[in-house]
Every structure is written in C-alpha cells, then in structure tokens.
Amino acid sequence: MRKSFSMPRLLACLLILIALAGPSRAATEDADRAVVGRFLLTDMNGRAVTDEMYGGKIRIVVFGYTYCPDICPTVLNTLSVALEHLGADRAKVVTLFVTVDPERDSPAHLKEYLASFPEIIGLTGSAEQIAAAARNFKVRYEKQPVEGNDPMAYSVDHSSSIYIMDRVGNFLARMPHASKPDRLAERVKSYLAPRKAED
Amino acid sequence: MDRRRFLLAMAALGLAAPAAQAKTAQGLFIHESPKPVPALDIRDADGQAAGLDALKGRAVLLNLWASWCMPCVAELPALDRLKPAAAAKGVAVVALSLDRGGKIAVVNTFARLSVKALDIRTDEARSAAEKLNATALPVSLLLDNQGREVARYVGAADWEGPKAAQLLDALGAGKPLTPDMAPPLAKLTAAP
Incomplete structure (x- = not known):
C-alpha cells in the first residue's frame, strides 16, 4: 500500500x-498529431510513387540517408535480416527507405547504394515532398552546418525509428533503430494475422 | 495495479520520447571487465568454418565492415597493411564482412583495393552485427588471448600510428589497455 x-x-x-x-x-x-503514412515520392527508377501503390501490404518504413563519411548505421542490415526471418510472409510486406537528403540521394544513387539490399525500396523526392512525408510520419531532420570546406560534406540529423504501418498506411508501431531483427520480424508477424491488424 | 499503471505510463513516455538519432560516439571504448564474445558463424573463401576458435590463445582485432559502408572500405587498406605488423605483436587481424550473399562483395572489394594480407571472412548467419551489438560500422573489437572483448573502437582508426602500436603491443602482451593508448580517428580519403 x-x-x-x-x-x-x-x-x-x-x-x-x-x-x-x-x-x-x-x-x-x-x-x-497521429503518425500518418501518406507520401508522394520518387522511387529509384525516377517514377512517382504514393503510399497507395503499396496498398494491401504491411509497410516497414525508415528514414535516413546514404552518405556516411564516418560511421554507417546498420539499420538496413537489421531490416534485411528481419525480412529473412519473415520467410514466406515477406511477400506480404514492403520495406521502404526514405531519404532525408534528397540533394545527394538521387534515384540513381539510391539504386546503386541499395543494390546491397535488394528487398529494400529507396524513395527520394523534392525537398518539399520529403518534408511532407517526414511531417506525416512525425520524423524530424535537420541539415547540419558543414565543418570542413566541402559544401557537400554535410550531415543530416534525423529521427531514426523503424515504423510499421498497416495495409492501408495507418500507423501500427514504432520501434527503435537498434531493435533486434527477430524482434522486428515478430512484431511484423503479429500484424500479419488479420485479426490483430486492426489493434 | 499501480505497478501496471506505472509500466503503461513508462511505455507511453517511451513512445512520446524523441526518436532523434543520438550521435554515435566514436573512438576507443575500454570495458571495465572483459566480455565474452558470442559464437559467430564465420566462413572463409571456400565457405568453410573459420571461427575465432582457431585463433584461441592469440589476441584478435576483429573488424566488422560491409561493402556498402564507405568509411569501412576506406579503412581496409590500412588494416591490410597492419595485419603482418600486428601479427608480430601477437595480434591477429580479422576483417569480417557483414555483406549478404557470401563472399562476392568481399572478393570484389578486396580486388578493387588490391588487398594482399587480409583473408576473406564472411558472416554466414548474418547475425554478427546483432550478436556483437554493432549499431554502426566500422567497428573493431579488441579481443584478449582468451577470446574475450576487452575494448572496441567505433569508427575508422589510424591503425598505423604510434598510439595504435602501443595499443596493440599491450593487447598482444595481455597487458591492460588504457585510454592514453587510443589511436586517433583516421582521416579517410574517398574510397577508391
């Protein structure tokens, strides 16, 4: 008492x-504000895409950027291992990497970088499109002042959660970027059961 | 009941807390006490087991890298040159690739960099990053001659300077590592 x-x-x-x-x-x-999974972006082939194009699939979404001059986060590795854990259920899921650095992450550059992660779709867009998508996901990012004399050697601070969205793009869960792949896979699997998808 | 409410509130706070990426600290981190290293399924160029067991009795610098990690690739030539020098100090240098799909990415990267001394080592189960709690690359784990992690270096180190020599001397000799032995971060040039 x-x-x-x-x-x-x-x-x-x-x-x-x-x-x-x-x-x-x-x-x-x-x-x-609620996390909203709406976006209008550009895929790695330069085609305009919206969240509706992934209708019917659970979406795993991360925001980040590919330029890592010092150390690179292993979150894409985590995602691809989690997808392996999903096995056949992988077909029910789409995994999206949205850049917060459209200036350097062109569609062609994303395509080259993500060749190491063929199951992950890279999305970029105009600065306004990225800002709108980030706002919907409640992701914050900020270009940092350049330290050296190369104006392109900037970094971008950003939120780094892993989002799980349902089949119509509504928020299901947000997990830390350092989540274990099996935990992430388990969580995604829990949403693949139709009854639980509405929780 | 109160405990449940407390836990629920904590969970809610966790959700509301900012997800802003904490800047990963770089440099040498010496552990207070040696940590056991979980078993890893490391394979060689022929797909044969090449785990750390084979190096028992020797200190090890276990570098984790991936072909998609630019600073990792930029650090590899220095590790390649370091390998024979470190061996003379009783430290084995192992560069473990976290790339998926076995050795292809490693073979290509090593060829591009003209790597001579490093052996092809792959993370067959793709679980090394998770097991070793490596949330960013490159990272180099320093293992004592009993296979325990005594320190780790996050980021690319200047492995060929006097500090690194001091650090590896101590590691090879089984002496305690101290913060003054920390090599500076490497000044990396663009990966070839």
Whole structure:
C-alpha cells in the first residue's frame, strides 16, 4: 500500500524531468498529431510513387540517408535480416527507405547504394515532398552546418525509428533503430494475422 | 495495479520520447571487465568454418565492415597493411564482412583495393552485427588471448600510428589497455 502511494509522485517527477529536457518538449507537442503514412515520392527508377501503390501490404518504413563519411548505421542490415526471418510472409510486406537528403540521394544513387539490399525500396523526392512525408510520419531532420570546406560534406540529423504501418498506411508501431531483427520480424508477424491488424 | 499503471505510463513516455538519432560516439571504448564474445558463424573463401576458435590463445582485432559502408572500405587498406605488423605483436587481424550473399562483395572489394594480407571472412548467419551489438560500422573489437572483448573502437582508426602500436603491443602482451593508448580517428580519403 505504501508503494502505491509513492507511484504517482515518482511519475510526476519523471514527467517533470522529461518536460524539462529540451528535445522532449517538441516531442510532446508532436504527440498530439497521429503518425500518418501518406507520401508522394520518387522511387529509384525516377517514377512517382504514393503510399497507395503499396496498398494491401504491411509497410516497414525508415528514414535516413546514404552518405556516411564516418560511421554507417546498420539499420538496413537489421531490416534485411528481419525480412529473412519473415520467410514466406515477406511477400506480404514492403520495406521502404526514405531519404532525408534528397540533394545527394538521387534515384540513381539510391539504386546503386541499395543494390546491397535488394528487398529494400529507396524513395527520394523534392525537398518539399520529403518534408511532407517526414511531417506525416512525425520524423524530424535537420541539415547540419558543414565543418570542413566541402559544401557537400554535410550531415543530416534525423529521427531514426523503424515504423510499421498497416495495409492501408495507418500507423501500427514504432520501434527503435537498434531493435533486434527477430524482434522486428515478430512484431511484423503479429500484424500479419488479420485479426490483430486492426489493434 | 499501480505497478501496471506505472509500466503503461513508462511505455507511453517511451513512445512520446524523441526518436532523434543520438550521435554515435566514436573512438576507443575500454570495458571495465572483459566480455565474452558470442559464437559467430564465420566462413572463409571456400565457405568453410573459420571461427575465432582457431585463433584461441592469440589476441584478435576483429573488424566488422560491409561493402556498402564507405568509411569501412576506406579503412581496409590500412588494416591490410597492419595485419603482418600486428601479427608480430601477437595480434591477429580479422576483417569480417557483414555483406549478404557470401563472399562476392568481399572478393570484389578486396580486388578493387588490391588487398594482399587480409583473408576473406564472411558472416554466414548474418547475425554478427546483432550478436556483437554493432549499431554502426566500422567497428573493431579488441579481443584478449582468451577470446574475450576487452575494448572496441567505433569508427575508422589510424591503425598505423604510434598510439595504435602501443595499443596493440599491450593487447598482444595481455597487458591492460588504457585510454592514453587510443589511436586517433583516421582521416579517410574517398574510397577508391
């Protein structure tokens, strides 16, 4: 009983702490909006694509960029291993990598880079299209000032979650980019059962 | 009940927390105590098992790379040159490719870079990144002569400078590693 008394206070302290942290404040404001899976982008062959073109499939979506001068995240590796775990169910899923760096990630460049991950579809677009897609997914990104003298050697800070969207593009789940591939596959599988897809 | 509410609230907070990518820290990270390394299914150019067991009794620099990782590829020539020098210090250099589809990407990359000393090593089960908790590449794990991870270097290191020599001397001799032995990050030029 004594324990239950302290719990709200602990929660209140946590909430205050989180409210005080700068970036979290923006996240709290963002939390009012739902994640929406709508987009109009360009695929690796230069064709315009919308989320509706992937209708009927569960979508795994990540935002990022291919230019990694220092260290490269292994999230695409995670995605491709997760897809292997899905086995035959892979056909019910589409995996999308949306660049937040359309300036460097042209369709041709994405195609070359993603040759190592043939089951992942790279999407780019105009700066406005990328901004609109990111806004819908509540993804934030920001081009960073250049440190050296090469104006093209900029980095882009960005949200790095893995999104799982349902067959019509509605939000199902958001997982950390460092998720284990089997956990990601399990989560996707849980949504492939028709009954659970509406949860 | 309260515990459940607390957990639910924590979960909700987790969802609301920003997903902004934390800048991955680079450089040398020395562990407080050696960590066991999970078994990895490493294969050689013929698809035969070439796990770390074969190197038992020797210290190892286990570098994880992939052909799609530009800084990894840019670091490989230095590791190739380092291999014989490190061997003289009792440290085996192993460059493990995380590329899917076996050795093709490795063969092509090694040919392009004119790699001479490094052996082809592939992550057959494609589980090395997960098992070794490598969320970014390149990363080099420093294993003691009992096969335990004593430190890891995140990013491409200057493997041919005096600091690296000091670090590998200590690793090969089974002496404790200290932060002053940390090699600087390599100044990488564009991958060929």
